[in-house]
Each structure stands twice: as C-alpha cells, then as structure tokens.
Amino acid sequence: MTSPHSRSLLQTPIGASSSPSFVLPVGLVSIISTWCLSLRVITERLAPALAAGNAVLIKISELSPVTAWILAQAFEKAQMPAGLVQMLQGQGQQVGNLLAGHPSIRAVSFVGRVANSETVVKSAAANYKKIQICSGVKNSALVLNETDFKKNMTSILESFLIGQGQMCWNTQRLFISESVAAEFIQSLQNEMKKQTPAHNPDSETLWWPVIESVIVDKILEKSALAKQEHAKIIFGGEKGSGAGYFVQPTFTLDLTNCSVLQQDEIHGPLFIVTPVKYQHEMIKWSNTGYLGHSAVIWGPADKVQKAAQALHCSYVWTNGWLTNYDPIPGHKQSSFGNMDMHAFGNFFSDVKKVSSTY
16 A cells, blocks of 8 residues: 555546646545444545545544454454554544644545534634535435335334434434325334334344433433424333333424424434325425435335435435445535545545646
8 A cells, every 4th residue: 555645646537638637645534433334434435545545544433442443453454554544532522623623634524413513624624624524414204105104114114213313324204195194103103012122133123222321311302392392202202121221212293394303413213203295295394404315215116216306315215225325425414525435536636637738
C-alpha cells in the first residue's frame, strides 16, 4: 500500500477531448461512524479511501468495540503497513471533534445523528475541509391496497423491529389505507403479542434490547408525549421486565402529521401508524419532512414502482427490506457535503486538470 501523496493517476474523464486529469490522494482522511452496522459503514468508506492512497483515522463508536477488534484482525492478516490506518475509541465530544477539526485532516466522512453532525460540520468547516455527512432518518413504510398484509406482517414489521428503530435503515412511520386500518391493526397487535424479549442470539423474536439504558426512559417519555398529542397507543408503551435494556416496541395511532414526533428522529422503538384515505396521501405525508433517507413499499408491482418514483428519499425497497444494499447517500437533510464514494472521484481524491498549449 502506498503512502499519501506518493503517487498520482493520469486519467481522461469521459467526454473530455483533451486536458487530462491528475488524481492525487487527499492525504489524511477521518471516518467517524455510528455504532449500528459500524463494520459495514466503515469498510464501505475505508476501501475507497485506501484505494485512493490516503492514510485513515477511524473513530469507532464506544458502543461497538468489537468493530475495532475485527478490523485489527483483518489489517494484521493483510499485512497492512503500520500507521496507515489507526483507530480510536471514546466519546464523540472528545474524539469525534478532534477527528473533525484537526488541521492535519483533509477530509471527514461522518455517519450518525443529526445533533452530532452539526458539531462535526462546524469543526470541519472552520478549516474548509472536505465533508461527507450521512445523518438523519425518518423512514417510511407504505402498505398499499391489495397487499396481503396478514401473510407478510412479520416481514413488514422487520424494518421497524430489527434494530429497534435505532438504525438509519429502520422505518419509523407506517402508512396504511383507512379501508383496511382496523383489520391491519388487529393483525399487527396479534403479531406483536407473539414477541418476547430476546435474551440470547438464537431467540426467535423481533423484540431485542436497545443499545443504551437511557433510550428506555426516552421512549417512555415520548410515548407519554404521544398521548398528550392525542395519539392512541395500540401496542407497547411499557418497560420490559428482567435484565437488559428492554422497552416494549410501541406503536401509536392518530398522531397528527405535523407533530414533532412525526417529523423528528426518535432513535428507539416508537413507531407511528397513520391511516389515510387515498394512496397519494401516503406519499404526501411521507414527503412532508426535512429528512429523506430510505423507504419500504408493499404492494402490487406496478403501484409500487409508481409510488417509489414519487417518494423524496434516496433508496426504496419494494416488498421486502434490506433485500439488497448499496451505500445510501441520503436526501434533503439526511446528507450534506460531497457524497462521492468512489476512490478516484472528488472526495477521497484531489482532481487536478492540466490544460496544455502546444
């Protein structure tokens, strides 16, 4: 592996008649990752950073220390030169701010919460660094008419419950048709009654613990807030018994579309069910908000494709969740900065145009 600035690549962009481009490593790149699926999030950024010839500093979430161990084992087996990639753990306020604001770092790639991304942007922008922010989710699931939701209820709930609403891939809002609302809610309640807290990795349940004890209290507080906003709790809203950070996955009904809970990130198993009269209202209310990461749509193929084109988000799964995966750059306020993920694009590399006269 070459060191930063030790080489350059000569390439001619597609459509260019002359004026070749020299592609140089940026230098020192930092990657700041959330805890959820951190190995995937880090490696999909680390690979192009190294391929472009950069050295990399990685901030591993203190909630996912096993990620550091796995990466260290891989680096050792690959005989990676010492110092080419270094990993740090610690609180984001200390380590994250250092990796965002240090003057030696030339580019910052961040994945995490909106509140933390604001701090990263301020630290990085002060030195005019390249910034790549993936942050902010309020994902929707749309169950269109003619969907066999009884047959697919377990699969529909997976996008909410695997990760307990804490991952950026999770859905938080569920839109259904008024004409089937009563039947759908009954089916949802029946499915949720089957779920019990998982206490080992082999448990066949969708009710898993949350990552931090503080999330339990926050979800209970937000459940109370939902009631204050005249929403109904159709399932959950209570703390789980026994050891571990368990709170019942909670589903609300009749929460107004412009309420705080409809718009803001929640980071926990509190989900919003919204019946609508017409299908286009699912899209309208899903698009009402400042975040646009991903969505899941259930229904007939032709209707699913039409709805997918109208949604304001970057990635849409149809009749399944996480069936295929590519890096999701985000949409609206779910992303900020230079979202190029290619090794020889313009984030992990510096592109220099050379114009010659002969």
